[in-house]
Amino acid sequence: MLALHCLVTAAGELALWAEDSDLPTRRAGRASRTVEEHPFAVPASVLAERVAVAGAADESRVLLPSRPSAPVASPELVRDPLTAPATPRGAVTLRPWRVPTVRLAPAVFAASPVAERDDVRAGASVRFLSQVAAFAEDLVTRGRVLPSIVSESGRPAARWRPTLSGVDSARYARLRDALPPVLRAVQVDPELLDGRPVDDVLHPVLDAFVDAAARARLTGVRLAPPGRFTAAEAAAGALLRGLVGDNPRLAVPPERATRLASAVDTWRSGAVHDGPVRACFRLRSPDQAEDHRSDDWTLEFLLQAADDPSVLVSAAQVWSGDRDQVLRRWVARPAELLLADLGRAGRVYPDLDAALREAHPVGLRLDTAGAHRFLSRAAALDQAGFGVLLPSWWRASSRVGLKLTTTSRGTAGTVTRDSVLGKDELVDYRWDLALGDLTLTEDELRELAAAKVPLVRVRGQWVHVDQRQLAAGLAFLERSGDGRMSVGEVLELAGMPADDDAFPLPVVDIGGTGWLADLLGGAVETTLEPVDTPEGFTADLRPYQRRGLAWLVFLDRLGLGACLADDMGLGKTVQLLALEALARSDTERPPTLLVCPMSVVGNWQREAERFTPGLRVHVHHGADRLTGPQLAKAVSDADLVITTYALAARDAAALGKLTWDRIVLDEAQNIKNSAARQSQAVRSLRARHRVALTGTPVENRLAELWSIMDFANPGLLGPLARFRARFAVPVERHNDEDAAARLRRITGPFVLRRVKTDPAIIDDLPDKLEMKQLCNLTAEQASLYRAVVDDMLAKIDESEGVQRKGLVLATMTKLKQVCNHPAQFLGDGSRIAGRSGKLARLEDTLEEVLADGDRALCFTQFAAFGGMLVPYLAARFDTEVAFLHGGTPKRQRDTLVERFQSGEGPSIFLLSLKAGGTGLTLTAANHVIHLDRWWNPAVEDQATDRAFRIGQRRDVQVRKFVCIGTLEERIDKMIEQKKALAQLVVGAGENWLTELSTAELRELVTLSSEAVGE
Structure with a gap:
């Protein structure tokens, strides 16, 4: 590498x-x-x-x-x-x-x-x-x-x-x-x-x-016109030609080049200020002035460090020399710079000419009209490179907007399973005009309309009023002050861009009382009464999971899409299955289509069997999957149909002809690229309700959130081009907090995000959460797996005693290596990426771990596998990866542990099970991943206890990777079924496998059809 x-x-x-x-x-x-x-x-x-x-x-x-x-x-x-x-x-x-x-x-x-x-x-x-x-x-x-x-x-x-x-x-x-x-x-x-x-x-x-x-932008552009020119014009033409193309050299005499360079420098200095210190202007209102009896505004002159705006020196200090040493760090003659900058700023804001009549100008007194002229030119001064410090109220209150107040019957907490709500329900509404955060009364509107200047005092504070906006708002109120509208219309307004042509002014707030206001105000999760655990659902939901279920039911009643974005490990699967069980407990509905990555199809199938055994599940997957009338019949007889993103795209036409009650996307970040074929395919499917499940609604760009939300509630955020212009570019490029707040207001009602560190969540979590992560094999892994099995079965009948035991153990080791990665089994140093279902699952898990700022221990019984993973994971996640194995010297071992525990070392720690499974304290990690199984619960628990022990202050999530349809899954089931005898049966490692008959071995190792991914 x-x-x-x-x-x-x-x-x-x-x-x-x-x-x-x-x-x-x-x-x-x-x-x-x-x-x-x-x-x-x-x-x-x-x-x-x-x-x-x-x-x-x-x-x-x-x-x-x-x-x-x-x-x-x-x-x-x-x-x-x-x-x-x-x-x-x-x-x-x-x-x-x-x-x-x-x-x-x-x-x-x-x-x-x-x-x-x-x-x-x-x-x-x-x-x-x-x-x-x-x-x-x-x-x-x-x-x-x-x-x-x-x-x-x-x-x-x-x-x-x-x-x-x-x-x-x-x-x-x-x-x-x-x-x-x-x-x-x-x-x-x-x-x-x-x-x-x-x-x-x-x-x-x-x-x-x-x-x-x-x-690059000027490729093919001619800046200099053709023709004959004077010497000065020829020099300027040479400059223009040098600014395009590949040859920047100026073919002019040296003395002419010197004069031209001086002229260009003078022009640059007049066009923009890019020195280390610049003039700065601070506007103070009459109530901020030292002389409170005056009605004048004050414009202060200062010098400001360009790259550290917190360093400010007043003009009075410049003239007195009080801060001379501070300023001379940047500029030799600060007084001359201040005068020069005031002269240049006067070209942008001519009122400054009055101050330049003084020998030592320190500021400028302004009336209200003059203050407004300065505020109007503030952006131009800033664009020209000057510092501008404006009153805090200027941006917030300089906008007249519309405020919608809705009144709906009941609150979110009263929405029960017997309620019948929908987008067509009518709610009362009232339109008001808002000035910044202030909702204006009729008397205030009349006073503002009669004002002669744009700056006025309202309720004790200065505000800027655009008279044209005010007139447009008053005309809108006369046309549509109050009345009734549908829930769907209110939701459309909530997602409508502020600059929509349907309104003369932006809609700055939607509030009110009742369940609709709770939804739009983000109070639903806290006000909804948790629903009872549905019949036929075998799990005990934790309090935050019951709140999540109630939130899903609430949006389901409205027919509004939901994005459940709970942190990894908080149980998105059980909440969705509980929703399905509740929805089908008293009514007949079409089936739900669940689309997920291939690696978790088995997970969903087994979780449904475990938590909702009464739910009829059909898996649409594999080369022998049903088509045509057979598929339609199987779907009509099912409650939950599980398929993959690849098949949803491939079979979009067939799936689109069927009737779905709900479409669910698991790991919904798979549609983050809205232009991808599978994203377009799942958005084209029709259903009454849509749910997206993801722990990472935004991974890299806000366009990913748009894609997920456009699936859940089509059209909510408008077209992608408008979304980019209104939200993505301001937030991503310029950290525009106002745009981010508007985006949260629009998406907040439909996204439920809980993280493990939330105080309301952390008390609900167990100290140690153990889970199985079911993985599929790639086609290459499946081929190697079958070859190893066939080789063993061909030889086993001819061997006995020690030879037979050795053959069985060697085969088990080979099969585990195949399940890990083909490159480990082949030992050929071949590429790592894209060849192992287990590695793909590991990457997904570590991506969420690192995104949350957590740390993980990854155990493997194969040091060679760990050695393969270290450089690959380090490059994949652009982070250091520690590795402790049997060949690690004691001093290096101690250093690795110390760095990891200090919190300053790597966030991923790979350990061989024998070398790192005992004797270490690694409580800096709150995730433990067992990449391959030792098939001895005691040994695995000891390894887990490196993190789950005294000194651990966070809940520990333990994941055990198991390949579906292989000996890994079958042995795991045997251990689960015989937990009381686990220490007796498998306490000696894997030797018990050698005592199985050939028929039992064949059943144990034969590869199932569901094992292979796409």
Whole structure:
């Protein structure tokens, strides 16, 4: 496996280099005066071939953390724990090494970012540069760039450069603080063991990415018109030609280039301020002024650090020199800068000209109309690069909106199983006008309508009123002040974008009294009375599960879709099965279609048998699945039909012809890509009610939430394009909290999310929750499994005694290896991804564990299997994975345990059962996963007790992976059926298997048809 890194050379270029986990660490001389070659750096030619990049081969001197004999391997370099060289001894210091590199143009990196594969893992520097490239692309998209003339190799060149101000300056500061040390590790001075300043690295890289992105946008565009021009015009034309295409050099005389560069710099400084210190303006209302008797507003002048907005120095302090030392950290002459900035700001806000008549201006007094003019120009000042501090009420109360108050009969707590509700039920409503958070009375509306200025005081606070919006709102109230509308119409309003053309003003709030208001206000889960456990349901629901069931029943009565997004391990399956049992306890209904990943089909089938034995279940899966009339007959005779996402897409036409009462998606994140075939297929199926089950409603992007919600309640969030513009882009790119709040208001009634750390949940959970995780085999695993079984059965009749016992035990070991992974059984070092159902289940589980910030212990009885998993999981989840096995030295063993327990080490700890199953305290983990079974409950319990013991402050979830239809499932059932005799029957490990007859062995190991996944 390659660990890929990037450097910024002394010339400001990018240089790619890599470490190879397969190259051994050779000892380097301690006292060598020459810079040693990095012992496991990849040759440039090999690197270019493996990563498929085009660039010039080169070499760099790099300062790296090192021990006396070798550099320290980077965190991204994952070696096979069983074959890795011993860790060199000695203190860690910075030391120069020679590394082969491939030089990359920023445009090449931005256009083709390095993609991670099983054998290539991007380091922190590569991932960081991807963030810088994305930042540059965003700046170009928003036009936050300007031309400049720079010197390159002594010759003038035209380049696009960013203009950073406001939020962009803060984003740059965050990037600067997060810059990985390896990016600036190139040793500029051979005599100095020190890297370069961060800004000396980040500034040229950002400039290069911005220039590349701007040129890419201008491909094929001609900026300079053709024709003959004067010398000055020719120089300007050369600049325009240099800003497009691949050649930025300016073909003009040096003196003309110098004058042109000066003119461009002057123009840039007048267009936007991107220095380290800038003028800042703070508006204070009359009630905030020191002289409370005055009715004037005050505009204060200050200087502000661009990348640390909390550093403010008033103009009075600038003139007095009180904060001179603070300011001189950024600028040599702060007073001159303040005057210059006030002059530039006057072009945007002309009222400042009055202040410039004073020798030492500190502020400006304004009347109410003048304050409004400043507020109106505040955005333009901010866009020009100045700091603007506005009163807190400005944004919140500057919007006139509509408020809908509904009144429905009864509350959510009175909605019982006998209630008959629906989208057509009528509720009373009343429209009001709201100004920010204030609902306006008729008297206040009349006063506002008569106001002569946009800034007025309402209930003791200043607000901004848009008279045109106010007039439009008053006209709307006259047309539709109150009346009655259906529940469906109210729900449509709740999901309607605020800028919808149907309303002259945004709908800012929907409230009221009754069950509908409880639903829209998010109070349903706490006000609904938990329903009784349905007849025929064999489990005891915990209090939070009963609340979840009542919530599902409530939405079911309304015909509204639900997304049950409880944390992993909180029992989404039992809540859904309880809903099915309750729904069919007193009425005849069409069946429910449950769509799930192949890996959990068996889980659902067995959980239904266990908790709802009266539920008629049909599994639509396999090559011999029913079709046509036979399928229709089987479905009509069933209560629950289980199928997979792949088959839902493949058989969409057949399933779409059948009648469904409810469609349920388990692991609903499988439809996060709304354009995928299986997503479109399940959304096309018709049913009275829809339920999505997922522990991760949003994994990477908000568009995933849209896809799930559009399945549960089609049209609720509008078209995807509008959703992206209104929510996804503001929230994901700009952390817009207002947009996030609006999204929560719309989706909140239909998403129930409980996590294990909720105070209301944690008291309901058991100390230790054990569960079986049923997995399917891949086709490759099934083929290998059958081959091993056939080989044993062909030989067993001819063997006896010790030979027979050895054959049986060897076969059991081989079958367990096949169930784990084909590569473990074959021992051929082949690829890991996509070949094992058990590994796929492990990835799904660990993804949720890591998303919750939890830690997991993973036990296997095969050290070789653990050695395979370490590099794969480390690359898959981009995190360190610890591994303790029988060959781990005591000192290293103690270090692994100490780091894991400290909370600063890896979140995934792989352990071989023999080496790590006893004698350790690993209470930092609250998840225990048994990858393969020892078939001895006592041994497994001892391993589980590494986490579930004194000192554990959280509930422990224990998962035992079992492959469906294999000897793993059959032996697990035997143990469950004979728990009282478990210690007698299987206390000696697996030896009891050798005493079974050939017929019993054949029954035990024969592969079932349901074992194989798709």
